[in-house]
Amino acid sequence: MASEMYLALGVLLIIAIAGDFFYTTVSFNGAGILSRTISTSIAAIFLWVNRKTDSRVLFKFSGMTHILALVIAWIGLLWLGLFLLLMSDPSSVLHAPSQTAASAANKFYFSGYVLSTLGNGQYIPNGKSWQVIVAAFSFAGFIFITTAMTYLMNLTSAVIHKRELSLFISNLGETPEEILSNSYNGTNFKRLTRLAPDLQQMINKHSQNHYAHPGVHYFYSIPRDESLSVNLTNLDEAITLLETRVKNETLIDEDLRPLRNAIDKFLHTIQNHFIKTPDLEIECKPDFQHLKQSGISIDNELFKENRTNKRRILLSGLLQSSGWSWKDIYKQGQNKKQTNKN
Helix, strand or coil: CHHHHHHHHHHHHHHHHHHHHHHHHHCCCCCCHHHHHHHHHHHHHHHHHHHHHCCCHHHHHHHHHHHHHHHHHHHHHHHHHHHHHHHCCCCCEEECCCCEECCHHHHHHHHHHHHCCCCCCCEEECCHHHHHHHHHHHHHHHHHHHHHHHHHHHHHHHHHHHHHHHHHHHHHCCCHHHHHHHHCCCCCCHHHHHHHHHHHHHHHHHHHHHHHCHHHHHCCCCCHHHCHHHHHHHHHHHHHHHHHCECCCCCHHHHHHHHHHHHHHHHHHHHHHHCCCCCEEEECCCCHHHHHHCCCCECHHHCCHHHHHHHHHHHHHHHHCCCCCHHHCCCCCCEEEECCCC
16 A cells, blocks of 8 residues: 555656646746746745845845755655655665665665766666666656756846846936936937837847746846836836827827837736736826926826826836835835725
8 A cells, every 4th residue: 555655646746846847947838836836935035025124135046046946846856756656666676785675765865866867886776667767767867957957048048138128228217207308309209219129129038038937037136227127117107108298299109119019018928927916006206397307398188097007007016026116116206005905
C-alpha cells in the first residue's frame, strides 16, 4: 500500500511540476498555476512591506527573489518526485560495492545526483526498468537546466527593454504636464506625435515580453524614472489631457490613436493577473497653470469625466501593483476618498 502511494504521489508530482515548468518557460502564454501562485505571493509580501515602511529599498531584491523561488520550487519538486518514485520499490537503488538496497536518505541523495547530471558510481539503479527511468530523469535534469537558463536570458532581455522604455518616456518629461510642455513648439505637439510610432513599437514589444515572461512585472524599479508603471501612466495622462483639455487639437486623436491602442493592449494583457481593483478613488488634479505658462490653451468644457475616470481606475491598479500611487503622478492637490463598493 505504501509503495502504491509513493508511486502515485511521485507520478502526479512529476507531471504537475513538468507541466508548470514547460508552460511557464516555453509556451509564451504566461505562467503556470504553481509559478503564478509563488510569484503573486512573493509580490504581495514585498508590496506589503512597501506600504508599511514607505520605502522602496527592498524592491531591488524582488526580481531576484522571484527567480530564485521559482528555480528552487521547480528543481526541488522534481527532485522530490523522483525520490517518491524510487521509494515505491524498496530495491530500486543499490549500493554498488555491497549490492544492498539503498536507504531512504541514500535514495534522496541519489535522486539529486541524477537530476544534476553529475553521475555517481556509488549507487546504481537496480534492473533494466529502473536503469531506463533513471537515464530518462538524468536527461530531464539536463533539459530543465538548459531550458531554465534560456528562460532567464530571455527574461533578462525583457527587463532591460522594460527599463529602456521607462527611460525613453521619462526623457519626454517626468509628469504629464512636462510631457506636454516639452512637446509643445508654440503651434502644435508634433514633437510628441513624431515619437509616437517609436513608443508604440516599444510598448507593443513590452506587451509581448510581459505576456511571454510575466516575471518581468516583478522586477520593480526604485528610481521613479525607471518605473514603467509611473512613466506609462504619465504618457497616458498626457494623451488624456490632449484629448480632453487642450483646445484646437483636431488631429491629435488621429496622430496618437495607435499609441493609445498600444497602451490599451498592454493594460488588457496585465489586467487579469496584475491589476487589482484599487481601494481608493483618486481625484487627479493636473497643474493647468504650468500648461498655461507654456502657452497651451486649456478648455475645461472639453473634459470627459466618465471616460477618464475609467482609465484612471485601471491605471491606479497598475500603479498599486508596482508600489506607486497617484501622488507620484500629480504631486499636489491630491484628495483620496473611499470608493463606494456597494
